[in-house]
Amino acid sequence: MKRAVVFGLLHAGLAVSRSLGRAGVPVTGIAWHPYDFGLKSRYLDRRRTVPYGDGAAVLGALREEAAADRVVFFPERDENVEFVLDHWDDVRALAELPLPDNAETVRRLRRKDVLPLVAAEAEVPSPGTVLADGDDAVRDAGLRPPFVVKAAEGQEYALAFGHKAVVARDVDEALAAVRAASERGFRTIVQEVIPDSHERIYSLLAYIGRSGEPLVTLVGRKIRQGPLRFGTSAVFEVDYEPRVLDLGLRLLRTAGYSGIAHVEFAQDPRDGRFQLLEVNTRLPVWAALAANRHLDLPKLVYDDLTGKEVAPLPTFRERLTWIYLAKDVWVSLQMARRRELGPRDFASRYLRGRKVRAVFAHDDPWPAIASLGYLRSRTP
Numbered sequence: 371m372k373r374a375v376v377f378g379l380l381h382a383g384l385a386v387s388r389s390l391g392r393a394g395v396p397v398t399g400i401a402w403h404p405y406d407f408g409l410k411s412r413y414l415d416r417r418r419t420v421p422y423g424d425g426a427a428v429l430g431a432l433r434e435e436a437a438a439d440r441v442v443f444f445p446e447r448d449e450n451v452e453f454v455l456d457h458w459d460d461v462r463a464l465a466e467l468p469l470p471d472n473a474e475t476v477r478r479l480r481r482k483d484v485l486p487l488v489a490a491e492a493e494v495p496s497p498g499t500v501l502a503d504g505d506d507a508v509r510d511a512g513l514r515p516p517f518v519v520k521a522a523e524g525q526e527y528a529l530a531f532g533h534k535a536v537v538a539r540d541v542d543e544a545l546a547a548v549r550a551a552s553e554r555g556f557r558t559i560v561q562e563v564i565p566d567s568h569e570r571i572y573s574l575l576a577y578i579g580r581s582g583e584p585l586v587t588l589v590g591r592k593i594r595q596g597p598l599r600f601g602t603s604a605v606f607e608v609d610y611e612p613r614v615l616d617l618g619l620r621l622l623r624t625a626g627y628s629g630i631a632h633v634e635f636a637q638d639p640r641d642g643r644f645q646l647l648e649v650n651t652r653l654p655v656w657a658a659l660a661a662n663r664h665l666d667l668p669k670l671v672y673d674d675l676t677g678k679e680v681a682p683l684p685t686f687r688e689r690l691t692w693i694y695l696a697k698d699v700w701v702s703l704q705m706a707r708r709r710e711l712g713p714r715d716f717a718s719r720y721l722r723g724r725k726v727r728a729v730f731a732h733d734d735p736w737p738a739i740a741s742l743g744y745l746r747s748r749t750p
Contacts, residue, residue: 371395372676375435375465377428377453378446379408380744381694381728382657384737386444387413389661389668392733398435400428402449407729407740425453429460436464442675443467444653444668448525451476451652466675468577468629469651475626479649481523482559489646492624494617496646497636498562502548508541513562515540518600519547522557530554535600537563564645568592568599570637572611572644574618575653575660577667578628579674579682586667588660588686589614593719594711596701604698605719606656607691613644615685621646630671656692658726664688691719694728696745 374390376383377400384407391397391413398416401409402423409417416435420427435441443465445451451469454461458473469476478484483501490496500511501522519536521527528534531551538544544560551558571592579585593605618633632650637643653660660667665686674680705711730738 372439372466372672373398373435373441374444374672375400375432375441376408376414376444376446378402378450379406379411380446381655382653383444383446384408384411384729385658385661386446386653386668387411388731388734389666390672391415393666393669393672395669395672398441400431402428405740405744407737407744410736410740412734412736425456428453429457432461432464441465442672444671446652448480448523448650448652451480452524468671468675470626470628472626476651479625479627479631479651482520482561482648483522483557485646485649488625489621492621494621494646495643497564500560502545502552502558502560505545508545508548508560511560513560515544516563516565517541517544517560518563519544519551519558519560521551522559527551527556527558530556533597533600534602537600564636564638566639567636568595570639571595571647572609572614572635572637573606573654574614574631574633574635575657575667576618576622576631576633577671577674578622578631579680580628582628583682584619584622585674585680585682586660586665586670586686587615587619587683588665588667589618590656590659593691594698594701594705596697596704598701598704598708601701602655603692604694604701605691606654606659607719607723608659608687608689610685610687611644617644617646621649627651630667655694656728658728659690659692660686662726664690664724689723690726691723692726692728693719696741697728 373396375398376387379399379401387397399414400418418431486496486499498513517538536547575588577586589610591609592603595601632654634647635644702716729741
């Protein structure tokens, strides 16, 4: 049986490791950070920690893991996918990847300044966006305020600033955020904000197989997120919306994409249209929603990449809710202070329906304990 190598061992990497380990697949975990709590999972039979940002060390570890046979390689976060892009030919010589054969296809979807062009080709709506390549480029773009300023690509901006985006009321505020990012080496985009859409953020999670056909699809919605308005999920639930499914698959098909993709949309309350926000060429933080006894996406991906025949599954619609309890408590307290969430609304997600926990598992408890150290490392 081919070995799987999971690079990055936070929420999604842990979900993949557990899924494959429970199925009897040998799994190696590689992490840049010792506080990646997935390193504590009993379902890893090998563990490697390498210096942060040292791509050569990761490549060396991957070569050792693939010495006997090619492996199946799962990069967890944007920084892990970036490693693959930086070492594309070397990695592809050693591993099967849940990514397209063409690196440029991945880059076009990852870059937020190029993504609107791909969306236009697919006739998928997206907010007005401009690459912040000088003050004049932003002022002359004719965008309507308010704006959001985001990194053009990757997660390094969020790690450096502690937030994914800056909301600006006008062009001057947007340019101030652009300059602050530029001073630290980040290229940014300025994008129109879809007003009052933070409760209408939907996602398509899809796996497009070797055949070019979607083998797994799931649509859901952010319930609570942190930081508020422009953060990652604290609570996420399956919530089928056919327009999100159709638009997301159309975009991926037009881009010629295969592999794992997470496509995020915001529904505009002014006209009900769904507008494309971003594409992640990897699993989302709530990957455990698709890595359990109800739906086992990682194992299906593994089977497909190792040459097994895999039949497409119908779009997953069972009522499941993914909850990251520690983060949700923090987010909910902030919302309560702003009078945006009451005790009944908070409790409702815990009292109804089936739950998928972000970290804890009865058969694998140590990552949940180790995650406390991770949380401390994320607290200013």
